[in-house]
Amino acid sequence: MAKKRTYSTGPFRERAILVGVSVRSQGDYWALDDSIAELSELARAAGANPVARFTQTMNKPSPTYIGKGKIDELEHAVKHEEIDTVIFDDELSPTQQKTLEDRLKVKVIDRTALILDVFAQRARSREGRLQVELAQTEYLLPRLAGQWSHLERLGGGVGTRGPGETQIETDRRLVRRKLSRVKKEIAQVQSQRSQQRLQRTGGDTKIVSLVGYTNAGKSAIFNRITSSGVTERNQMFSTLDTTTRRMYLPSGTAATISDTVGFVHKLPPVLVAAFRATLEETLEADLLIHVVDISSPYAVEQTQVVSDQLSDMGIGDTPRILVLNKLDLIAATDDEPISLSVLDQIDVTEFSRVVTSSATKGWGMNDLRDAIEAEVVSATPVLDIASHSE
Ligand SMILES: Nc1nc2c(ncn2[C@@H]2O[C@H](COP(=O)(O)OP(=O)(O)OP(=O)(O)O)[C@@H](O)[C@H]2O)c(=O)[nH]1
Ligand SMILES: [Mg+2]
Missing domain, CATH: 3.40.50.11060 (GTPase HflX, N-terminal domain)
Incomplete structure (x- = not known):
């Protein structure tokens, strides 16, 4: 037909x-x-x-x-x-x-x-x-x-x-055998990665990890902060692999920062379980940077999904900075200032700080560096809503 x-x-x-x-x-x-x-x-x-x-x-x-x-x-x-x-x-x-x-x-x-x-x-x-x-x-x-x-x-x-x-055409016995082979290979990759991480951090460098809904701008922020060239693209799930770089905070203190896979509404549990190796930086992070695309009509729902999924992963209590990104897409006019109404609808008490940014314009990157510094160095959480200053 x-x-x-x-x-x-x-x-x-x-x-x-x-x-x-x-x-x-x-x-x-x-x-x-x-x-x-x-x-x-x-x-x-x-x-x-x-x-x-x-x-x-x-x-x-x-x-x-x-x-x-x-x-x-x-x-x-x-x-x-x-x-x-x-x-x-x-x-x-x-x-x-x-x-x-x-x-x-x-x-x-x-x-x-x-x-x-x-x-x-x-x-x-x-x-x-x-x-x-x-x-x-x-x-x-x-x-x-x-x-x-x-x-x-x-x-x-x-x-x-x-x-x-x-x-597809094999039977369960073969599939089970394959499962155990894949799991073994992943375990090998995972152990190599933890060795690399230990070398990189020496065990005491703070680990910062970007998290957020897919397409929120995590890779764009990562590239801005670390001058890297990770793929940033207007499509779902551009990033699957974790990339980690060393970053220096304003005071000169070193930390590592990781860009990782995004979340989505109804993310399959099999996928989260299988991606544990990739998500290791996030699971072990001292600080999470939760990036939200504030221009999305679903910004509130997306924020909630990510928070729920972090809790499901057992890291709901890791200190978190909220980054409201793509600020340039909700530009203010002379009569109407930028509306951050999202803030009224999400539970900001989950976050120790809130930063607004535009990764493409470079807005808010210094604020973000300051916020990271304040969190990992002083570790005294203060709710501080910074407006971008660049
Ligand atoms: N206008 C505007 N576009 C942005 C901003 N930040 C990111 N983008 C664009 O949004 C798209 C998604 O950005 P990414 O950095 O790839 O998003 P991500 O969160 O890494 O997405 P996944 O890896 O798919 O989970 C890209 O086309 C970026 O160029 C911003 O502040 N303003
Ligand atoms: Mg990405």
């Missing part, structure tokens, strides 16, 4: 339908439409072309993820819109996925598979690839029964790419 294309030239992109639900009893602070908007961005990043959205608000979770009537509607749309893939906004259980795939007769993937796919495309270093491979394999293991013969028939593409792909 010939596939519809939006344009006659350019690469073929799978036509996808996005599906999300909001469950009243679960009271998520992230609105359904916003979550689907982000899913759409992830789908594009993975190479799909989202052509329709199906959403439903329900009183309680459904065993089939969405209601019966909606599945009928979806089935109809899949047939008539020549859909290749249906993407669900939450992690589906293996049974849900199988049931939906049997019913819709096209590839069914979930948010987790999509995020793993984007990571698989971005992974360059050996460590990054190993970690994505680990996460994909952990994700696939409970889903192996019967599913992959079906998927192979449907072809690969979005949600099936990456190092995990080669295992």
